[in-house]
Amino acid sequence: MNIAYLLDFLPTYVAREIAALAVKDISISIHLPPGSPDSNLWDKVLPEDGLKHPDILISRDLPLHWCRLPILPLAKESLPEVFPLFLRMPFRFTHYAFKALLSGTLRYFLAGAAYARNALSDKPDLLHAHFAKDAAHIAMWAGTLLDIPFSVTTHAQDIFVPKSNERLAKLLKNAQTVFTISHFNRVFLTNRFGDFPDNKLKVTHLGLEPRSLPDHEQSSSGIPTVMCVASGLVPKKGVEVLLQACRTLHERNISFKCIIAGTDQAGDRLEYFRKAVSEYKLDGIVEFRGLMPSNEVLEAVSTSTIFVLPSVEAPNGDMDGIPVALMEAMGIGVPAISTKLTGIPELIEDGVNGLLTTPGDHEELADAIEKLLTDPGLAEALATCGREKVLKDFSVDRYTDDLIEAWTDLLV
Numbered sequence: 001m002n003i004a005y006l007l008d009f010l011p012t013y014v015a016r017e018i019a020a021l022a023v024k025d026i027s028i029s030i031h032l033p034p035g036s037p038d039s040n041l042w043d044k045v046l047p048e049d050g051l052k053h054p055d056i057l058i059s060r061d062l063p064l065h066w067c068r069l070p071i072l073p074l075a076k077e078s079l080p081e082v083f084p085l086f087l088r089m090p091f092r093f094t095h096y097a098f099k100a101l102l103s104g105t106l107r108y109f110l111a112g113a114a115y116a117r118n119a120l121s122d123k124p125d126l127l128h129a130h131f132a133k134d135a136a137h138i139a140m141w142a143g144t145l146l147d148i149p150f151s152v153t154t155h156a157q158d159i160f161v162p163k164s165n166e167r168l169a170k171l172l173k174n175a176q177t178v179f180t181i182s183h184f185n186r187v188f189l190t191n192r193f194g195d196f197p198d199n200k201l202k203v204t205h206l207g208l209e210p211r212s213l214p215d216h217e218q219s220s221s222g223i224p225t226v227m228c229v230a231s232g233l234v235p236k237k238g239v240e241v242l243l244q245a246c247r248t249l250h251e252r253n254i255s256f257k258c259i260i261a262g263t264d265q266a267g268d269r270l271e272y273f274r275k276a277v278s279e280y281k282l283d284g285i286v287e288f289r290g291l292m293p294s295n296e297v298l299e300a301v302s303t304s305t306i307f308v309l310p311s312v313e314a315p316n317g318d319m320d321g322i323p324v325a326l327m328e329a330m331g332i333g334v335p336a337i338s339t340k341l342t343g344i345p346e347l348i349e350d351g352v353n354g355l356l357t358t359p360g361d362h363e364e365l366a367d368a369i370e371k372l373l374t375d376p377g378l379a380e381a382l383a384t385c386g387r388e389k390v391l392k393d394f395s396v397d398r399y400t401d402d403l404i405e406a407w408t409d410l411l412v
Contacts (some may be wrong), residue, residue, distance in 0.1 A: 001407065002027040003122035006062060006115065009033075012294045013206050014130050015051055017403075019368035020209065020396045022055040024404065029057045029124065033064035033114065040313045061118065066111045067134045077112040085117040085145070096144055098154050101348065105137060119146060124312070126151065126407055129344030130302060132158040132171050145263065149410045151177040153204070156321035156342070157300075157385055159189060169193050171369035176410050179204045179403070181321045182343025196374050201405055205346070206324060206401030208331045210391055214302040214351040216333035216383070220321040223257050224373050227304035227334070229297055229325040230262040233269040236318045238339070243273065245310070258286045259304070261297050296326060306372050307334045311341050312359040322347050330354065330386035335379040337368045347394070353385035 003026060004163065008347040010032060018028050031049070051058060063081070066074055086093045100109030127143045127150045129136035133356065136152045141152030152175045156407065160179075162168040172193060178201045180186055180364055186203050190196065218225075226246075230237035239260060246258050263270045270290060277286045292300070301307060307329035311320040330336050330347070336354040338344050348354035355372070357364040387400040 001025075001031075001126075001404070001411070002124045003407065004029045004031060004063070004119065004127050006031045006127060006129050006135045006142070008131060008133050008135040011324075013281070015399060016212075016396055017053060017207070018056060019053065019061055020045065020207075020400045024051045024400060025090060026054070027058065027402065031059050031062045033062045034060045045395075046253070048192075061115070062135065062138065063114050064134055066114075067107045067138075069107070074110065074196075075275060076113065081087035082110055082113040082117060085113050085120075088117075088120065089145070089359075090146065096141070100141065100240075101300060102240040103167075103170065105141070105170075108134070109141045112143075113145060115139075116142045116145040123148065125411055128152070128407075131155055132162065132168055135166065136171055140171055140274045144174070145346055149176040151407070152176055153179040153181070154185060154189070155181055156185075157318050159185065159192075161316050161318045164340070169372055172196075176200075177202060177406050177407075179406070180345055181206055184343040184346065185321065186311050190197075191247055197377075199376040199409075202402070203256040203320065204399055204402050205394050207394050208324075208327050208390060208398030209396045210331050210387075213328065213332050214321060216300055216302050218305055219301060221257075223255060224305040225303065226256055226258040226306050227301050227329070228258070228260045228310070228371060229262060229301070229329075231325070233264050233273065234260050234311060234318070235316075236320055238312040238359070239273055240276070241310045241312060241362045242308060243280055243286065245366040246282055246286050248363060248366040249369060250282060250285060252366075252370065254372060254373060256285070256305075257302060259289060260286065261289045261292045261300065263288075263291045266288075267336070267408060297325075298332070299327050301334060302332050303324075304334055305331075306337060308337045308365070309339075310357070310359070310362075310365050310367065311339045311344060313341065320344065327390055330383075331390040331394075333383050333387045335372050337365070337372070347389065348386070349389075353389045354382055379380045 026039055042226040046403045055268050127139040129152045132154050139150050183203050230239050309323055310328055313319050326338055328337055338348055338357045339359040343358050348356055350356040355368045357368050
């Protein structure tokens with residue numbers, strides 16, 4: 001089976017998925033944009049040499065920037081690239097170009113045609129995209145032109161706050177299979193877009209490879225460490241709530257250190273939070289590490305006492321799905337605290353394999369952190385059950401088996 005991944009960027013969990021598929025004799029070609037703020041940021045976190053495998057080919061050939069070009073520069077750049085495809089299939093090309101023009105998705109169509117032209121000589125069996133964003137729309141049109149199936153995995157921001165509900169609905173309708181990462185998402189999509197055809201919308205929890213995770217060995221400093229990984233430092237990660245909880249714990253004379261990993265592209269939010277640390281008189285207690293490669297993040301998590309991700313609903317409606325950082329911490333064996341939001345309760349059962357608090361409630365979060373810092377027995381019991389949960393229900397092996405089964409059904 002030969003699968004082409006068309007991606008806006010390459011996050012670590014998608015790389016993990018692709019590597020696991022290659023081990024199962026699935027040939028993968030990865031198509032990324034030549035460069036973008038998101039892709040450049042992720043490249044620093046996950047260098048492409050982490051995907052060296054004879055069945056994985058990485059190309060920086062996806063003209064994602066066409067989706068944002070004004071019409072004249074778009075025509076000048078795209079027409080020489082797609083004209084050879086028009087000559088190969090003039091009626092099919094013209095028919096779908098007209099449909100794309102009427103639906104306001106001509107840029108996506110042209111980018112899809114550019115990919116389709118290059119793929120004609122070695123056509124994949126199926127196209128797949130992660131996130132219902134630009135690359136997925138490009139994949140949809142490419143699949144249409146090549147007459148091959150297209151599937152998409154939906155996550156969080158891409159469905160909670162899409163750029164266009166109308167375009168998202170069209171994408172979901174045209175995908176042969178829609179994967180989504182939680183049962184919460186399945187209900188959300190069904191409520192918003194109506195019932196899907198039988199067996200089209202599938203819940204596939206993202207997976208980890210536990211053997212690749214470091215062992216849990218707490219820091220020898222003697223000071224308990226609270227760790228948080230907040231990609232992009234975006235509002236939905238609840239960093240402000242965590243800082244308020246840290247201030248409350250400090251006022252209670254609780255001894256601890258809090259390490260927060262993550263940054264935004266411009267660094268503005270990182271600077272904002274560092275100033276907040278000083279305003280809250282948390283210097284020396286809360287440390288922002290900024291951007292860290294994925295292996296360094298896992299090492300930092302593995303030496304922490306507690307992992308906390310206080311997810312909230314952002315003012316614009318954006319929310320987390322089931323954060324991979326939570327899975328990783330639990331897979332390492334670190335007791336985890338998060339919130340009762342979206343699909344997170346599908347990973348953490350409150351009081352059984354972790355603790356859940358009310359989103360945005362910093363006092364409740366402070367209570368939960370204090371509870372685990374002062375009750376090592378409870379923390380260890382939750383951590384043990386948390387690791388068992390990840391091993392059982394969130395393994396990359398099981399996850400990729402589900403993908404292969406669904407793709408096989410499409411190709412029969």
